Amino acid sequence: MFEPAPAQFFVRRPSYPWFVVGTVCIGTFIGQVDGSIVQLALPSLEDAFGAPLDAVSWVALGYMLAFASVLPVFARLAEIAGRKTLYLAGFALFGLWSALCGLAPTLPVLIGFRILQGMSGALLGANSVVILVAAAGPERRGKALGIMAAAQAVGLSIGPALGGVLLGTLGWRWIFWVTVPFAVLGTALGWLIVPRTKAFAGDPRFDAPGAILLVPALATLLLAISEAHAWGLSTPLIACAVGAPLLLGGFIWRESRAPAPLVNLSLFRSAAFSAGSVGVLVSYGMLYGMFFAMSFALVRGYHDQPLAAGLRLTIVPVALGLVAPNSGALSDKRPRLLMLVGMALCAASALAMARLLDGTPGSLTGVMVGLAAFGAGLGFYIAPNNNATMSAAPADKSGVAGGLLNLLRISGGAVGVAASSAVLAWGLETTTGMHERTAGAPEAALLAAVGDVLVLLAVFGALGGAMAIIRNDPKADARKAAAAPSGALKPS
Known part of the structure; x- marks a missing residue:
């Protein structure tokens, strides 16, 4: 596949690797902004299109489903044909579909463009880490990945607040248009800065x-x-x-x-890796399930303005981002204890919020403390779980393991939103007989239904804690997996 050469102006600079890292971080940033900003917009989209809850939820689900479905496909194609052109296409198409999402005249059209946007996001996700690691080299890899993680945290944290500002001033269409300039910038910088692909798959077969x-x-x-x-x-x-x-x-x-599989399943022979993978699924399901449920609680139950609701939701990723670096540093000593503390804190805070949600201003302080505790609990869990899961993979399969974790993260988010939407709809119908829209539902009934979702997230937390308990010694599992026959490396 044709790949444009990077501009020599950048290549000759000693800081060239960091230009590549910065370009990749633009894609990482807009992906996280998009993922968190849309959750807050769902009540507004329900009003704008007069649509039922289960239909509106597909504005979030369609993106996640498309992303997860094609991520392994694009990762394999990139290994066979080269990464740069596919990565540039991801930036350009993400901007195009974002612009068209903002122009969508009907909800089905919007969902269709979101599916296409998710596919373009997968083009970015399938290549970003590999491009960054290759450019940084072994001596800069840790720092480069840390910068990328910071870009993710900033995007996830800014999304709700930015969404609140845009929804309160310019309207829902701008939550899609806001990422277009970043996509254009990423396309231009990627053309000029991202290096050509140097390593291709030895086996060109596609499954x-x-x-x-x-x-x-x-x-x-x-x-x-x-x-x-x-x-x-x-x-x-x-x-x-x-x-x-x-x-x-x-x-x-x-x-x-398959001789050249899209997803290498040999890693799941390790109990530690399998348990960690379930932990990734449930933790990201909890994160996006909380965004989904509390968006409706704050906007419909407490009648918050979009900006106020967005600022309150920002508490979760901010607390997660503050705790995660420290928990990651401590995870080598007591990973299971940290993960159990994290899931216990998540479950306890979710159950406490389920009892606190009554729609009165006086309960908001407790709800915000609960959101902070929930985010901190995820921070205690996610970094040690990721570290222990990656440690359970043999060194020569670390790229495969990283690709699988990316797939599990987006899949977990999709499952979390889908399950939360189903439980919220079920709770509303059980108490009010309403099963189509949250608009017009009595505040007490809506908040009780959100409380049901929070109980579900607490159950997710119990499952995540169980995974921390049952995992085996990751080093022993890594030795077993290394001794087993290896398949093609997928996806990176």
């Missing part, structure tokens, strides 16, 4: 059957979770409920036998 199975497997799974309440015991639900495990089973069967 088309695996790709064909993965997309419908994830789609039917999320449809079954998110639409179960809206569809009831109907033919579409039964088809999804039966089709999802069959397709997932077929995908696993295919990947275990």
Whole structure:
């Protein structure tokens, strides 16, 4: 695949690797902004389109589903054909679909553009870490990855507050348009700065059957979770409920036998890696489930203005970002203890908030303390869990493990939003008989339904804590995995 050469003006500079790192961080930043900003906009989109809750939730779910479905596909194609052109296409298309999302005349059109935007985001996600690590080199890798993590944290933290400002002043369309200038800048800088691909996959084969199975497997799974309440015991639900495990089973069967698999399943022979992977799923499900549920609680239940709601939601990623670096540094000594403390704090704060949500101004202080505790709990859990999970992978498969964790993060977020949407809709119908929209629902009933979602997130926390308990010695598992036959490295 043709790749434009970087400008010599940048290449000749001693700081050239950091120009590459900075360019990659632009893509990382806008991805996190988009992921957190849209959650706050869902109540406004419900009003703008007069749409039911289960339909509006697909503005978030469509993006995540598309991202997760094609991430392994694009990662493999990049290994075969080169990364730079695909990475540039990701920036350009992300900006294009973001602009068109803001112009969408109907909700189905908006969801369609969000799906396309998710696919372009996967083009960025499939290549960003590899481009950054290759440019930084072994001696700068740790610092470069730290800068990238900081860009993620800043984007995740700014998203809710920025969304609140835009929703309160310019309207919902601007939450999509705001990322367009960054996408244009990223495309231009990527053309001038990102180096050409130097290393290609030794095996050029592409696992088309695996790709064909993965997309419908994830789609039917999320449809079954998110639409179960809206569809009831109907033919579409039964088809999804039966089709999802069959397709997932077929995908696993295919990947275990494919000569060049999209997803290398040999890592899951390690109990530590498998338990850590479940931990990644539930922790990011908790993060995005909390964003989803509390957006409706603050806007509908407490009648917060968008800016106030956005600032309150910002507490979660800020607390996570403040705690995570310290927990990561301590994770080598007592990882299980830190993870158990983190999940216990998450579960306790979620249950406490479920009891505090009453719609009165006096309860908001306690709710904000609960949000801070929830974010801190995730900070205690995510960094040690990621570290322990990566430690469970053999050194020669660290790129594969990192790619799988990226896939699990976005999949966990999608599952969290889908499950939270289903429980919120179920709770509203149980108490009020309303099953389509949150607008117009009595505040007490809405907040009680949000409380049901928080109980679900506490259950997720218990599952994450259980994964910390049952994991085996990661070093022993890594030795076993290293001794096992290895497959193609996927995705990086």
